[in-house]
Amino acid sequence: MKKTTKLFKKIIFFLKKKTNIDSQQIEVTSLDKLFIFYGTDKASNVKNQYDVNSKQIVGHGYSKFYEKHFASLRENKFDLLEIGTWFGASSAAFAKYFYNANIYGIDRNFKFKYKSKRIKFLNCDLTNYNDLTRLEKNIRGKSFKIIIEDGSHILSHIIKNLIFFLKYLDNDGYFVIEDFNAPKNYNYLNDCANSELFFDEILSNIKNKKYFNSKILSQSQQKYIFENIESVNVYKGIRKESDIAFLKKK
Numbered sequence: 001m002k003k004t005t006k007l008f009k010k011i012i013f014f015l016k017k018k019t020n021i022d023s024q025q026i027e028v029t030s031l032d033k034l035f036i037f038y039g040t041d042k043a044s045n046v047k048n049q050y051d052v053n054s055k056q057i058v059g060h061g062y063s064k065f066y067e068k069h070f071a072s073l074r075e076n077k078f079d080l081l082e083i084g085t086w087f088g089a090s091s092a093a094f095a096k097y098f099y100n101a102n103i104y105g106i107d108r109n110f111k112f113k114y115k116s117k118r119i120k121f122l123n124c125d126l127t128n129y130n131d132l133t134r135l136e137k138n139i140r141g142k143s144f145k146i147i148i149e150d151g152s153h154i155l156s157h158i159i160k161n162l163i164f165f166l167k168y169l170d171n172d173g174y175f176v177i178e179d180f181n182a183p184k185n186y187n188y189l190n191d192c193a194n195s196e197l198f199f200d201e202i203l204s205n206i207k208n209k210k211y212f213n214s215k216i217l218s219q220s221q222q223k224y225i226f227e228n229i230e231s232v233n234v235y236k237g238i239r240k241e242s243d244i245a246f247l248k249k250k
């Protein structure tokens with residue numbers, strides 16, 4: 001994106017009126033209800049967020065897996081980072097669910113429409129070197145308890161995001177990867193033309209600490225992952241493409 005176009009988008013974004021979720025009184029009965037309320041397809045049952053005119057009901061049904069791993073953290077103070085925010089539905093839901101946590105959200109677009117004292121939106125195209133350098137300055141010294149990968153779902157991006165962000169994860173923190181089989185289910189998301197394993201196989205190798213051929217992950221990077229990941233749990237959500245992984249760091 002040209003520098004002037006980006007600057008213009010940034011200015012429009014900062015001037016745009018946003019919904020202040022801190023003043024919203026919502027009774028939190030479950031994470032799924034929050035996901036539905038704000039409209040993320042992490043929910044079991046939600047309208048298609050990418051097409052406002054659509055009456056289509058979609059949902060991955062990931063709430064129960066998030067609650068299984070993270071319900072015990074609800075009142076804790078920690079930092080959560082989500083890669084891929086779209087208009088901020090999941091960031092808003094997480095801010096309400098984890099009511100003492102700070103939520104950081106990264107996206108290359110400027111559609112984020114919520115604000116809160118505990119939400120920080122970081123504009124960044126993770127495939128752009130200058131953006132990444134700027135992001136590293138912004139999060140230098142930070143360590144997140146939970147990192148969620150819900151970005152482009154392109155195979156090379158999923159692999160690169162794992163190795164790039166793992167160093168920003170707390171010891172005993174969780175790296176969550178949503179829709180990790182999307183490149184297997186949708187050809188257009190597989191940009192690796194047989195040079196990389198699909199991500200379910202990569203996860204299985206991480207679990208078994210077994211080295212594999214990769215043009216993206218060197219042996220030493222694989223070693224780093226093996227030494228730092230203590231457990232890998234994968235779950236099947238509602239839809240064919242609903243696969244989610246929870247990687248726990250040592």
Ligand SMILES: C[S@@+](CC[C@H](N)C(=O)[O-])C[C@H]1O[C@@H](n2cnc3c(N)ncnc32)[C@H](O)[C@@H]1O
Nearest residue numbers: 040084085086090107108125126127150151152
């Ligand atoms: C699946 S959506 C996120 C949905 C959101 N997490 C939710 O639950 O409501 C994926 C997002 O990833 C963002 N994205 C795709 N490629 C990206 C990149 N290279 N850098 C940063 N964000 C990217 C898209 O702009 C899109 O908003």
